[in-house]
Amino acid sequence: MSPTVFFVAIISAMLINNVVLLRFLGVCPFLGVSKRSETALGMGGAVTFVMVVGSVLTYLIYYYVLEPFEITYISTIAFILVIASLVQLVEMFIKKVSKKLYKALGIYLPLIVTNCAILGVAETNIREGYAEEFGVMSGLGVAAASAFGAALGFTLVIFAFSSIRERLEAANVPAAWKGIPISLIVAGIMALAFLGLEGIV
Amino acid sequence: MVPAIVVTMLVVSLFFGTYIMNKRTPEPLEAEEVVDKESCTACMNYSCRYKIEETRGD
Amino acid sequence: MAQKQTAKKGKRKKDLHALAVFTRGIIRENSLFVLLLGMCPALAVTSSLETGFGMGLLVIFVLTLSNIVVSLIRKAIPEEIRIPAYIVVIATFVTIVGLLTEAFAPALHESLGIFIPLIVVNCLIMERANNFASKNNVVLSAIDGIGVALGFMLALMLIGGTREFLATGALAYGVYLPLPLEGSIINAGLTLFQMEVFVGPAGGFIVIGFWLAVFKAFELYNKRKKKEARDRWIEKKKKEAAERKRRKAMESAGGSA
Incomplete structure (x- = not known):
């Protein structure tokens, strides 16, 4: 298996099937958190x-525990x-190890449990x-690569959007469109732009 | 059926255990406004809300 | 006799409360348009009226049952493990619903795809469990579940219908759900003006943004109306008070004269 497979998996998960804009996963943090870069x-x-x-982890559990016992129907739970x-463990680890790291990352961890992007990407990999x-x-390597690509795509979009939001704050928007509605329209236009990347791989 | 029940019990107890352990670990930070208010109104994320309630408590 | 009457009154009051709980979730506190809960499925499964309807049905099922169970066990679970327990309850029902859909509506199961397991992380269900079912009795919780989920379903259908109509010029039925016949509710025959972008991701964002703005505009309009009415009322009261004062002054002046 050549390394291009991994590269293609990353690029396609990041740009062609962008989690937020084209697969609608993680829209909540996209609209909510991304105000400052x-x-x-x-x-x-x-x-x-x-x-x-x-x-x-979910890939390993699926193929080494659920499939051998033929109990794939409990995969959701x-x-x-x-x-x-995993999120609880990571949060606890960060709490214990480093104040600085907790300040930088720890505060976002509880938000992640209900982030549909994580569960969605795990399900998609299967x-x-x-x-x-x-x-x-x-396959595990490819799954990890596409998860990494999806996360990069999430970060890219959420970062780009936060910059646009800063400009939107200053724009003169009609009262009814202020806030989330205009953000959704902007996201729609971004999704149109991402559709143009469809042919790269 | 039996393996399904066993695996479910295992993951459930894993989650309960880690959750309780994490909750009992004290936070190294002083209470601070953790997330943008807007993220809570955007999806009423339960975890984000309880985080804010916790910080607001003290 | 009097006791009986008060009992009756009490019961009636409770019924009214239940009705308020039911209708509240449909429009005034619509989960999607007013509280902005459950954005992900609202964008992803609303490419047609029927998929929106199907997803809504699944959410009604999961939310009602999870509300009932959460309300039943609300006194049994310790405070510390409340949230994990809710997650387990919700995940169980989502698994059941997923298996039932696969068996009875395979086309719907196919088109909703990963968004069936993702009902687990739908903020709406967790929010109701945490904020309503954990504090109220079983009957009220069930009513609340049905009402809120119905509001969510209507919102999904509104978005799905808009997108499907703009994209195909028709509203079809019987494609995804196991209905006895296929056809379309509305068929404008606008084949020349089909805008396929609306079934795509971009269309989803734009249509939801549009409807949110419409709802917001209504809200702002109502607020303005209410404020105007209140201002008018205050003005009237002020005038009356001034009038009364003047009359009193005149009276006292007349009395002294």
Whole structure:
């Protein structure tokens, strides 16, 4: 298996199937948190870590526990609980280890449990059938790569959007459109722009 | 059926355990306004709300 | 006799309360348009009227049952593990709903895709469990669940209908749900003016933004009306008071004269 597979997986998850704009995952933090650029980057960092580790864990659980016992129908409950436990562990670890790190990332961790992007990417990795295509072990690498790409795409969009939001604050918007409605229109235009990237891979 | 119940019990207890452990670990920070207010109105994220209630408490 | 009457009165009051709980979630506190809960599914599964309706049905099912169970166990679970317990309850019902959909409406299951398991992380359900069902009795919680989820379903159908109509010029039924026949409710035959962008992601964002602005405009209009009415009332009261004062002054002046 050549390294291009990983590269393609990252690019396609980041730009062509962008989690926020084209797959509608993680719209809540996208609309809510991304007001200042640093906030957006902090959120992006926390999401990247949890998304990659969470995808790897859920992938392993699916193919080494659920499938051998033929109990894939409980995957939803297993995935959400594993991801939520992971978030708790990470938060606890950061609390104990470093004040600075907690200040930078820890405050976004509770937000992540209900972030549909994490669970959505974990589910998508299973549904894309990487294990059937590349074998279970190499499929794990592809799944991790696409989770990383998805997280990069999330960070990219949330960061770009925070910059636009700063300009929007100063714009003269009709009262009814202020806040979330105009943000959604902006997101729609961004989604149109991302549609143009469809042909790269 | 039996493995399904066993696995479910395992993940449930894992989550409860980590949740309680995390809750009992004290925060190293002084209480501060943790998230933008707007993120709570944007999706009423329960975890973000309880975080704010906690910080508002002291 | 008197006791009986008060009992009756009390019951009636309770019924009224239940009705208020039911209708509140539909328009005044509509979960999507007013509280902005559950944005992800609202964008993702509303490419047509029918998928919005199907998703709404699933949410009604999950929210009602989870509200009932949360309300039943509200006194049994310790405060410390409240939120994890709710997550487990909700995840269980979502799994059940997913399996039922797969069995009875495979086309819907196919088109909703990963958004069925993602009902678990829908803020709406957690919010109701945490803020309503954990504090109220079973009946009220069930009514609240149905009302709020119905409001969510109507919102999804409004968005889905708008997008489907703009994209295809028609509103079809029987495509995703196992209905006995297929057809379309409205068929304007606007094949020349189909705007396919509206079934796509960009259209989802734009249509929701538009409806949110419409709801916001209504809210602002109502607020302004209310303020105007209140101002008018204050003005009237002020005038009356001035009038009374003048009359009193005149009276006292007349009395002294």
